[in-house]
Amino acid sequence: MRKMKLNVYFLLVALPVVLASALTPTRQGKTCTISPLGGGQDDTDQVLDAISKCGKGGHTVLLPGDYIITRKMTWDLQDATVDIWGYLDFQPDIQYWLNANNTYRVVFVQSQASWFVLTGSDFTVDAHNSGGIKGNGQLWWEYYTSHVKADGDGRPISLTVYQAKRAAIRGFRIESPPFWSNCVAESSDITYDGMFVNATNTNSTFFGKNIVPNTDGINTFRSNNINLFNWDITCGDDCLAIKGNSTNIHASNYTCRGGNGVAFGSLGQYVDLPDYVENVLLEYFTMTRISHDAQPNMGSGVYFKTWTGVSVGLPPTGGGGGTGQVKNVVCRDFSLNLVDRPVHVYQTNGGNSSELQSSLQFADLSFSNWYGTADTNRVIDIECSPNAPCPDIAFKDFNIHLVPSNLTARYTCINVVSEAGIPGPCNATT
Ligand SMILES: *[C@@H]1O[C@H](CO)[C@@H](O)[C@H](O)[C@H]1NC(C)=O
Ligand SMILES: *[C@@H]1O[C@H](CO)[C@@H](O)[C@H](O)[C@H]1NC(C)=O
Ligand SMILES: *[C@@H]1O[C@H](CO)[C@@H](O)[C@H](O)[C@H]1NC(C)=O
Ligand SMILES: *[C@@H]1O[C@H](CO)[C@@H](O)[C@H](O)[C@H]1NC(C)=O
Ligand SMILES: *[C@@H]1O[C@H](CO)[C@@H](O)[C@H](O)[C@H]1NC(C)=O
Ligand SMILES: *[C@@H]1O[C@H](CO)[C@@H](O)[C@H](O)[C@H]1NC(C)=O
Numbered sequence: 117m118r119k120m121k122l123n124v125y126f127l128l129v130a131l132p133v134v135l136a137s138a139l140t141p142t143r144q145g146k147t148c149t150i151s152p153l154g155g156g157q158d159d160t161d162q163v164l165d166a167i168s169k170c171g172k173g174g175h176t177v178l179l180p181g182d183y184i185i186t187r188k189m190t191w192d193l194q195d196a197t198v199d200i201w202g203y204l205d206f207q208p209d210i211q212y213w214l215n216a217n218n219t220y221r222v223v224f225v226q227s228q229a230s231w232f233v234l235t236g237s238d239f240t241v242d243a244h245n246s247g248g249i250k251g252n253g254q255l256w257w258e259y260y261t262s263h264v265k266a267d268g269d270g271r272p273i274s275l276t277v278y279q280a281k282r283a284a285i286r287g288f289r290i291e292s293p294p295f296w297s298n299c300v301a302e303s304s305d306i307t308y309d310g311m312f313v314n315a316t317n318t319n320s321t322f323f324g325k326n327i328v329p330n331t332d333g334i335n336t337f338r339s340n341n342i343n344l345f346n347w348d349i350t351c352g353d354d355c356l357a358i359k360g361n362s363t364n365i366h367a368s369n370y371t372c373r374g375g376n377g378v379a380f381g382s383l384g385q386y387v388d389l390p391d392y393v394e395n396v397l398l399e400y401f402t403m404t405r406i407s408h409d410a411q412p413n414m415g416s417g418v419y420f421k422t423w424t425g426v427s428v429g430l431p432p433t434g435g436g437g438g439t440g441q442v443k444n445v446v447c448r449d450f451s452l453n454l455v456d457r458p459v460h461v462y463q464t465n466g467g468n469s470s471e472l473q474s475s476l477q478f479a480d481l482s483f484s485n486w487y488g489t490a491d492t493n494r495v496i497d498i499e500c501s502p503n504a505p506c507p508d509i510a511f512k513d514f515n516i517h518l519v520p521s522n523l524t525a526r527y528t529c530i531n532v533v534s535e536a537g538i539p540g541p542c543n544a545t546t
C-alpha cells in the first residue's frame with residue numbers, strides 16, 4: 117500500500133516537476149521588474165517594454181497588483197522566464213475587442229480571436245497561483261444575453277499558446293474569461309502545471325441559467341506532446357476540448373466544476389482537412405455538479421462528437437464532411453458527481469439523421485475505474501456512424517450509481533464493432 121502511494125506520488129507530483137524543471141532555461145540574463153502604474157493608468161506599454169527587453173534570454177518579473185491591459189499583446193519568449201505575481205487585467209471594452217483589427221486570428225479552427233498570445237521556445241511563465249488574467253467576463257456574458265453569438269465572432273480567447281515549443285505555464289489563474297480561457301495551437305512539448313479558471317456568473321438575474329457558454333478550459337489544436345497537470349476549471353462549457361490534430365495529450369488531476377465535461381471535438385468540421393487525434397491519456401479526473409444557481413449544467417464525463425458526412429455551410433459557424441480518426445484514448449480514474457451522460461459518442465453535430473453520416477472514426481477507446489453518480493439513466497451512449505463503426509471500445513471497473521437509485525441504467529451501442537466490459541446489455545437502439 118505504502119509502495120503504491122509512493123508510485124502514485126511519483127507519477128502525479130515528482131514526474132511533472134522533473135519534466136518542468138527540465139524546461140526551465142538555464143541561462144539567466146537581464147532581469148526586468150515592473151509594478152502596476154496604478155491610478156487607472158494603462159500598463160500595456162510597460163508590460164510590452166519589459167518583455168521586449170528581457171523576453172529573450174532574460175527574466176521578467178511582474179510584481180503583485182493589477183496591470184491594466186487595453187490592447188492585444190504577443191510575448192515572443194526565447195530561453196526566458198516570466199514571473200507574474202499579479203493580474204493582467206483586460207479591460208472590458210467589448211466593441212473595441214470585437215473589431216477584428218484589435219485581436220489576433222492565429223487560431224485557425226473556427227477562426228477564433230485572441231487578445232494575448234504566448235509564442236517562442238524554451239520558456240516558463242509562472243504565476244505562482246497568485247496571478248494570471250482577469251477577463252472581466254461578467255460584462256461580456258451579460259452583453260451576450262441580448263446579442264447573437266457565434267463561433268468566430270471575435271470574442272477573445274484569454275490565453276493563447278501559439279507556435280510555441282518546449283514551454284511551461286505554471287500556477288496560472290484565469291478569472292472570468294469572456295470566451296475560451298485557453299487554447300494551445302500549432303505547438304509542441306508544452307506543460308501546463310497548475311491552471312485555475314473560474315467562469316461563474318454573479319448577477320442574480322441570471323441565476324440558474326448558463327450565460328457562460330464557450331468558456332472552455334482549454335482547446336487543443338494541431339499540437340503534440342501537451343501536458344495538462346493539476347487543473348481546476350469552473351465553466352459553462354467543455355473543461356477540455358481536444359480538437360483536430362492533437363496528439364500525445366496527457367491530462368492528470370483535473371477537476372471540472374459544471375459545464376459539459378471533456379470533449380473530443382467537434383471534429384470533421386472542415387471538409388478538406390482531416391482531423392487526427394491519437395494517444396490521449398486522461399487520468400484522475402473529477403467532474404462535479406455545482407450549485408444550480410451558479411451553473412446548471414454538468415453534461416458528461418467524456419463525450420466524442422463529429423459533424424455529419426456532408427458539408428452544410430462553411431466554418432466557422434457551419435461545416436461538416438471532414439474525415440479522420442481518433443484512436444488510442446485512455447480515460448481512467450474518473451470520479452463523477454451527478455453527471456447527465458457519463459460517456460457519450462455521437463456523430464451528428466450540426467446535422468440530422470437524413471444526411472450522409474460521418475466517415476470520421478473513433479477507435480480504441482478505454483474507460484477504467486469510473487465511480488460516483490449520474491443523474492439520468494443514459495450511462496453509456498455510444499452512437500457511431502454507419503460509415504465508420506467503432507472498434508475496440510473497452511470498459512473496466514465502471515461503477516456509476518444512479519440518482520435517484522430507482523432509475524435503470526441504459527446502455528446504447530450503435531455501430532460498435534467490438535466492446536467489452538459494459539456492465540449490462542448494450543442495445544442497438546436509443
Ligand atoms: C481595420 O483596419 C483596416 C486597415 O487599417 C481598415 O481599412 C478597416 O476599416 C478596419 N476595420 C474596422 C472594422 O475598423
Ligand atoms: C468561482 O467564483 C464564484 C463567484 O465569485 C465563487 O462563488 C466560487 O467559489 C468560485 N469557485 C472556486 C472553485 O473558487
Ligand atoms: C444584472 O443584469 C441585469 C440585466 O441585464 C441588469 O439590469 C443589472 O444591472 C445587472 N445587475 C448588476 C448587479 O450588475
Ligand atoms: C491536484 O490539483 C490541485 C489543483 O487543482 C492541487 O491543489 C492538488 O495538490 C493536486 N493533487 C495532486 C495529488 O497533485
Ligand atoms: C492534420 O494533419 C494531416 C497530416 O497528418 C493533414 O493532412 C491535415 O490537413 C491536418 N488537419 C488539420 C485540421 O490541420
Ligand atoms: C436535414 O439535412 C438536409 C441536408 O442538409 C436538409 O436538406 C434538411 O432540410 C434537413 N432536415 C431537417 C429536418 O433539418
Ligand SMILES: *[C@@H]1O[C@H](CO)[C@@H](O)[C@H](O)[C@H]1NC(C)=O
Nearest residue numbers: 491518519520521522523524
Ligand atoms: C423514483 O424515486 C423518486 C425520488 O426518490 C420518486 O420521486 C419517483 O416517484 C420514483 N419513481 C418510481 C418509478 O418509483
